[in-house]
Amino acid sequence: MKNTIAVIKGDGIGPEIMDATLHVLDALGCGLEYEFVDAGLCALEAQGSLLPPETLDAISRHKVALKGPLTTPVGEGFSSINVELRKRFDLYANVRPAITFPGTKARYEDIDIITVRENTEGAYGAEGQVLSPDGQTAQSLIRVTRRGSERIVRYAFDLARSTGRKKVTVVHKANIMKTTSGLFLNVAREIAADYPEITCNEMIVDNTCMQLVMNPHQFDVIVTTNLFGDIISDLCAGLVGGLGLAPGANIGSDAAIFEAVHGSAPDIAGKGIANPCALLLGAGQMLDHLGLSGQAQRLRGAIRSVVEAKDRVTPDLGGTGSTRSFAEALAERVR
Numbered sequence: 034m035k036n037t038i039a040v041i042k043g044d045g046i047g048p049e050i051m052d053a054t055l056h057v058l059d060a061l062g063c064g065l066e067y068e069f070v071d072a073g074l075c076a077l078e079a080q081g082s083l084l085p086p087e088t089l090d091a092i093s094r095h096k097v098a099l100k101g102p103l104t105t106p107v108g109e110g111f112s113s114i115n116v117e118l119r120k121r122f123d124l125y126a127n128v129r130p131a132i133t134f135p136g137t138k139a140r141y142e143d144i145d146i147i148t149v150r151e152n153t154e155g156a157y158g159a160e161g162q163v164l165s166p167d168g169q170t171a172q173s174l175i176r177v178t179r180r181g182s183e184r185i186v187r188y189a190f191d192l193a194r195s196t197g198r199k200k201v202t203v204v205h206k207a208n209i210m211k212t213t214s215g216l217f218l219n220v221a222r223e224i225a226a227d228y229p230e231i232t233c234n235e236m237i238v239d240n241t242c243m244q245l246v247m248n249p250h251q252f253d254v255i256v257t258t259n260l261f262g263d264i265i266s267d268l269c270a271g272l273v274g275g276l277g278l279a280p281g282a283n284i285g286s287d288a289a290i291f292e293a294v295h296g297s298a299p300d301i302a303g304k305g306i307a308n309p310c311a312l313l314l315g316a317g318q319m320l321d322h323l324g325l326s327g328q329a330q331r332l333r334g335a336i337r338s339v340v341e342a343k344d345r346v347t348p349d350l351g352g353t354g355s356t357r358s359f360a361e362a363l364a365e366r367v368r
């Protein structure tokens with residue numbers, strides 16, 4: 034049976050890196066079909082909405098979407114489309130692998146860390162953000178639930194189990210935030226007991242940041258709440274050389290959206306030099322999610338060897354190639 038996925042090319046460099054990504058996926062022979070829908074600035078201009086109903090409908094029907102970066106217009110009345118998608122489809126797990134690729138500006142070799150960030154609650158809820166009428170006091174609510182904590186921690190342990198990983202680090206600040214982070218940590222301890230073959234350790238978030246910089250190889254899977262996960266996953270991307278190779282998956286029980294971590298890069302849009310690898314690695318996560326792990330591994334292997342050989346790669350990876358030449362080099366290797 035053929036899988037159909039919703040494809041959102043997005044804004045800025047989005048169409049360029051998406052075309053490159055689909056070219057490589059086609060060369061891989063995954064038998065995917067695409068339904069193209071719009072979101073972001075391009076959708077606002079063409080259809081008068083940042084997130085048109087057809088787009089939401091396509092994601093609901095296909096349950097899987099590959100998404101280029103979206104530009105959210107700055108100003109009143111526009112809430113982030115990415116946040117909206119997470120809310121709409123209850124995409125509770127934000128899964129961000131950080132892997133070193135030889136031949137890049139990574140700070141360390143052989144890093145392989147997956148951050149699993151709770152994506153729907155914690156400090157990022159819009160409700161509970163209050164500014165007093167005189168503008169002198171701001172308050173925000175941090176909401177952590179047992180259900181939200183259970184499902185994200187379980188997701189992390191299941192991921193560790195299914196991918197043969199050995200360790201999950203629960204990152205928290207329960208020493209100070211005794212109720213919210215405390216609940217998260219207690220739930221994590223309970224869930225960990227169901228996975229005796231996986232080592233569970235606990236680490237306070239500030240120490241985690243230092244440990245990631247000093248001794249990153251001790252980490253395998255990290256699971257944490259929304260705000261800490263946002264920061265830690267960027268720190269991990271920095272360890273492996275920045276945004277050019279950082280993908281992310283947003284996963285819920287009914288739908289999943291795969292993307293690059295970087296944005297629409299307006300400074301280089303239209304120049305044909307954007308690096309397609311982060312989106313391609315997101316596509317690799319998508320193939321794993323669809324049960325096409327053989328193809329996912331072939332894709333990652335091709336990226337590894339093309340990047341290491343600097344074969345037609347883009348300037349950000351030290352090459353003189355274009356988005357298109359990079360995709361061609363990758364397509365040749367995966368065929």
Ligand code: NAI
Nearest residue numbers: 102103104105294295296297298299300301307308309349
């Ligand atoms: P950005 O990630 O678009 O760009 C930061 C820097 O990295 C720029 O110098 C850019 O040229 C470079 N860069 C990014 N991706 C690259 C690639 N694939 N190849 C080569 N160089 C690359 O972040 P910025 O400038 O803060 O945001 C631009 C727009 O993107 C904003 O409208 C923002 O809202 C949106 N954005 C969207 C995201 C999404 O849809 N997931 C995530 C982050 C930002």
Ligand code: MG
Nearest residue numbers: 263264266267
């Ligand atoms: Mg972030």
